Amino acid sequence: MSEDTQEDLSADDWASALAEQETAAAPADGMDDWAAALAEQEVADKAAASHAPAAPPKAQIFPNFAAETVAPATNNLDLILDIPVHLTVELGRTKIAIRNLLQLAQGSVVELDGLAGEPMDVLVNGCLIAQGEVVVVNDKFGIRLTDIISPAERLHRINR
Secondary structure, three states, rough: OHHHHHOOHHHHHHHHHHHHHHHOOOOOHHHHHHHHHHHHHHHHHHHHHHOOOOOOOOOOOOOOOOOOOOOOOHHHHHHHOOOOOEEEEEEOOOOOHHHHHHHOOOOOOOOOOOOOOOEEEEEEEEEEEEEEEEEEEEEEEEEEEEEEOOHHHHHHEEEE
């Protein structure tokens, strides 16, 4: 038994530990070295357990977010305001064979499926978010939004 363990034991514990150690050290009744070592280990474990300080409480691995107050939505929105997205205004679409595509030249007209005066689709990163009509502002094209797609409708369109 180590000196540190001996100092921590009371007189009664010391006497019983010493008696057990002597019994374990002298292999009587055919006890081999292995059994003696196991008995010595048990004595050391008992002595350490009786004088060991209480285990500290386990630290939380993940913070408890439920206990914290929720920050206003504007603070959370500030985190994403500078993320760039691709805004696309779609005039119309068509399907064309490669043969016809190769025959296109300057001045060729491609017929689209959108009707004249029909609202155009406004897409953000490929997802439809609104519809609008073309306007001209300072010799540049723009779009005036006439209908905003609701989040429920956007999810419905994605699932199709």
